[in-house]
Amino acid sequence: xxxxxxxxxxxxxxxxxxxxxxxxxxxxxxxxxxxxxxxxxxxxxxxxxxxxxxxxxxxxxxxxxxxxxxxxxxxxxxxxxxxxxxxxxxxxxxxxxxxxxxxxxxxxxxxxxxxxxxxxxxxxxxxxxxxxxxxxxxxxxxxxxxxxxxxxxxxxxxxxxxxxxxxxxxxxxxxxxxxxxxxxxxxxxxxxxxxxxxxxxxxxxxxxxxxxxxxxxxxxxxxxxxxxxxxxxxxxxxxxxxxxxxxxxxxxxxxxxxxxxxxxxxxxxxxxxxxxxxxxxxxxxxxxxxxxxxxxxxxxxxxxxxxxxxxxxxxxxxxxxxxxxxxxxxxxxxxxxxxxxxxxxxxxxxxxxxxxxxxxxxxxxxxxxxxxxxxxxxxxxxxxxxxxxxxxxxxxxxxxxxxxxxxxxxxxxxxxxxxxxxxxxxxxxxxxxxxxxxxxxxxxxxxxxxxxxxxxxxxxxxxxxxxxxxxxxxxxxxxxxxxxxxxxxxxxxxx
Numbered sequence: 001x002x003x004x005x006x007x008x009x010x011x012x013x014x015x016x017x018x019x020x021x022x023x024x025x026x027x028x029x030x031x032x033x034x035x036x037x038x039x040x041x042x043x044x045x046x047x048x049x050x051x052x053x054x055x056x057x058x059x060x061x062x063x064x065x066x067x068x069x070x071x072x073x074x075x076x077x078x079x080x081x082x083x084x085x086x087x088x089x090x091x092x093x094x095x096x097x098x099x100x101x102x103x104x105x106x107x108x109x110x111x112x113x114x115x116x117x118x119x120x121x122x123x124x125x126x127x128x129x130x131x132x133x134x135x136x137x138x139x140x141x142x143x144x145x146x147x148x149x150x151x152x153x154x155x156x157x158x159x160x161x162x163x164x165x166x167x168x169x170x171x172x173x174x175x176x177x178x179x180x181x182x183x184x185x186x187x188x189x190x191x192x193x194x195x196x197x198x199x200x201x202x203x204x205x206x207x208x209x210x211x212x213x214x215x216x217x218x219x220x221x222x223x224x225x226x227x228x229x230x231x232x233x234x235x236x237x238x239x240x241x242x243x244x245x246x247x248x249x250x251x252x253x254x255x256x257x258x259x260x261x262x263x264x265x266x267x268x269x270x271x272x273x274x275x276x277x278x279x280x281x282x283x284x285x286x287x288x289x290x291x292x293x294x295x296x297x298x299x300x301x302x303x304x305x306x307x308x309x310x311x312x313x314x315x316x317x318x319x320x321x322x323x324x325x326x327x328x329x330x331x332x333x334x335x336x337x338x339x340x341x342x343x344x345x346x347x348x349x350x351x352x353x354x355x356x357x358x359x360x361x362x363x364x365x366x367x368x369x370x371x372x373x374x375x376x377x378x379x380x381x382x383x384x385x386x387x388x389x390x391x392x393x394x395x396x397x398x399x400x401x402x403x404x405x406x407x408x409x410x411x412x413x414x415x416x417x418x419x420x421x422x423x424x425x426x427x428x429x430x431x432x433x434x435x436x437x438x439x440x441x442x443x444x445x446x447x448x449x450x451x452x453x454x455x456x457x458x459x460x461x462x463x464x465x466x467x468x469x470x471x472x473x474x475x476x477x478x479x480x481x482x483x484x485x486x487x488x489x490x491x492x493x494x495x
Contacts, residue, residue, distance in 0.1 A: 009102055010095040017091045017109050018084070021119040024367060025080045031372040031484050032396055032422070034122045035403035037063055038079050039421035042070035042406070053213045055424040057298060060213065061158035062124035076403040077375075079122040086126040087119035090133045097137045099321040104345045111352035112359040113309055116366070117302055124159050125303040131156040131163075132310045135170060136317040140325065142174060143181075150174070150199040154206035161297075162304055164210070165289020166311055169282040171203040177278075236295040244294065248305045250358030259354065262347055263312065269343075270319050279322075283315040302359065309351060316344045365483055372486035373478040378404035381455065381490050384475050389418075389446050390453040390490070391437070393465070396422040396429065397457035397486055410455065413440035431461040434468045438493075451494035458487040 040052055041063045049063050069078050091109050098105055108114050118126045134152045142149040153174075156167045178197055245256040267284065270276040290308050294300040300308075320341055378401040381390065385408070392398040395412040398419045402410060410419040413436070415428050422428055437454075446452055454472065456465065472491035481487075 006096065010092065013095050013102075013106060013109075014088065014092045017114070018088050020110070021084055021087065021115060024116050024363065025084055025120045027367045028080065028120050029371040029373070029375050030076060030080060030122065030400065030403075031374060031486055032400045034079055035076065035374075035400035036421050037124070038066060038070055038076055038403050039399060041067040042403075043420050050213065052421075054215070057161055058124050059158040059160070059210055061127060061155060065127075076400075080120060083122035083126040084119045086130050087114070090114075090126075090130040093130075093133050093137050098317060099324055100317070100345055100348075104349055107349050107352045108313060112355045112363060113306055113313075113352055116363045117306055117359070120366075121303065123303055125307055127159040128156070128163055128307045129310050131159065132166070132307070132314050136314045139318045140321055143177070146174075146199040147202070150202040154202040157203060157206040157210055160304075160307075162290050162293055162307060164207075166282070166286035166314075167203060168207070168289075169285040171200060171207075173278050173282055175200055237291055240291055240295040240300075244291070244300055244305055244308065247300070248302070248309070248358055249354040251354060255354070259351060262350075266316075266344060266347055270315075274319065274323065276319055276322055279315050279318045283311060286311045302362075306355075309355070312351070313348065316348050320344055362483075369483060370480055371483045372400065373480075373482050373488055374400035374486050375404050377401060377476065377478060377488040377490075378408070380476050381405075381488075382408040384490065385453050388448075388453060390455050391441055391446055392419055392455045392457070393437070393460040393462050394429070394457045395419045397459065397488075398455060400486065401455075401488075411441075411444065411446050413437050413444075414461070416440070416444070429461055431463055433464045434462060437462065449495075451492060454491045454493045456489045456491065458485045 036056075037058070040049055040056070044052060046064070046067075049060065049067070053060060053063075066079055066082055069082065091114065094109065095102075095105050100108075114129075118129050131152050135149065135156070138145055138149045138152060150171075153167050153170050156163050156170075175197075178200065181196065241260070242253065242256055245259055246253070249255065249259070267280050271280045287308070290304075290311075294304070323341055374397075381401065382405045387408075389409040389411050392410045392412050395410075395415055398410045398412070399422050401408070402420050411417070412419050412428070414430055414432065415423055415426050441447060441452055453475075456462070456469070458478075462468075469491070472493050474489060474491055476488065476490035478487035478489070
């Protein structure tokens with residue numbers, strides 16, 4: 001495809017991608033996982049964010065990206081447009097530079113791999129996808145554009161814990177290539193060697209920064225490390241792998257094993273037939289690091305699982321690109337057959353259709369139904385209470401209300417403070433009974449002499465809620481069902 005024809009395809013395809021996800025975004029109600037980062041960026045200073053990171057499990061990049069918008073007083077809904085903009089850039093890069101057939105580019109972007117989960121649900125995972133595409137685009141010219149390539153790896157380190165293995169493998173592989181250059185070219189030794197290795201300082205410094213971000217963590221409800229024996233560890237790795245593929249695709253174990261075996265054959269073919277050891281080992285190391293994290297430290301989610309697939313997209317991208325590059329330099333008789341290129345792309349297309357089968361209904365559900373009642377409840381409650389502090393029965397599900405209406409105060413007896421972001425270093429979800437709550441409210445001086453407003457999210461830790469609620473005046477209640485468990489009821493509790 002010529003440059004001119006490519007642009008005639010790329011620009012309309014990028015625009016269609018942006019429009020589709022904009023429509024989905026306008027039908028999406030942001031929830032607590034999205035508000036957590038927004039509230040941290042809005043309420044804490046630059047150094048305050050740094051201190052909080054060790055409890056979150058996410059490095060600084062996403063927080064500092066959204067911080068200017070949050071501190072400028074822009075509405076919380078802006079966060080969705082930030083993640084959409086990030087993914088539009090990723091989509092353009094893939095469409096503009098990928099070695100795939102254009103149809104496969106469209107399948108990747110318009111399947112759940114590229115649509116809805118990463119651009120609409122605003123989390124740091126959109127940055128993971130962007131930098132994965134960026135290092136794929138730069139991979140062929142990494143020696144010539146070493147600074148930019150290493151800068152992308154350095155930024156990748158600061159996106160999420162799950163990207164450490166991939167970024168580390170890319171860095172080590174590039175270091176080995178740089179050292180190999182010394183043996184082939186004597187002119188690179190001495191002072192030139194320092195300049196040759198200097199770009200790798202960028203990811204190295206980023207790794208050091210990552211360690212500093214998380215070195216002081218003591219406890220967090222976001223993650224935990226579980227030590228296991230070798231047998232239990234291997235069993236956890238196996239079970240997590242199967243569960244991860246089944247979770248993404250919604251298919252039975254036969255299809256899950258089929259996908260895993262086909263991916264394994266793709267790796268073996270690239271290693272022994274094509275001689276592409278570097279991309280194979282980088283991908284396998286990245287896969288193992290993510291599986292290890294899901295088995296031992298944190299649970300996987302849809303977005304984390306999709307980043308797992310995005311790394312396989314990187315593998316297919318650089319493998320197909322390498323095959324085409326070698327074919328261009330070889331006589332026709334020695335070229336890799338077109339079927340070799342086709343098989344990799346068909347496998348990637350199959351995985352995208354499996355994702356569509358497993359995750360497509362969730363995209364449709366968010367378009368048709370309410371994802372969370374946080375936005376509607378926030379403004380309705382603020383209107384009802386007219387500036388009075390509201391006591392909440394559960395801080396985590398209240399945090400998105402604080403994001404939508406920053407002037408409205410919510411107070412939690414569980415943390416003994418006003419609710420903004422969920423303090424993951426505290427036991428914010430400990431159970432309690434109503435008399436304990438009432439006593440804490442009186443001691444804190446919340447409400448007036450007649451009583452106080454009490455917000456009860458759908459999931460609440462009050463053990464005797466069903467007994468007491470019949471005596472309270474109900475002022476607001478989420479009417480429709482929500483995809484998440486963010487439903488709210490506001491009461492007036494009288495002494």
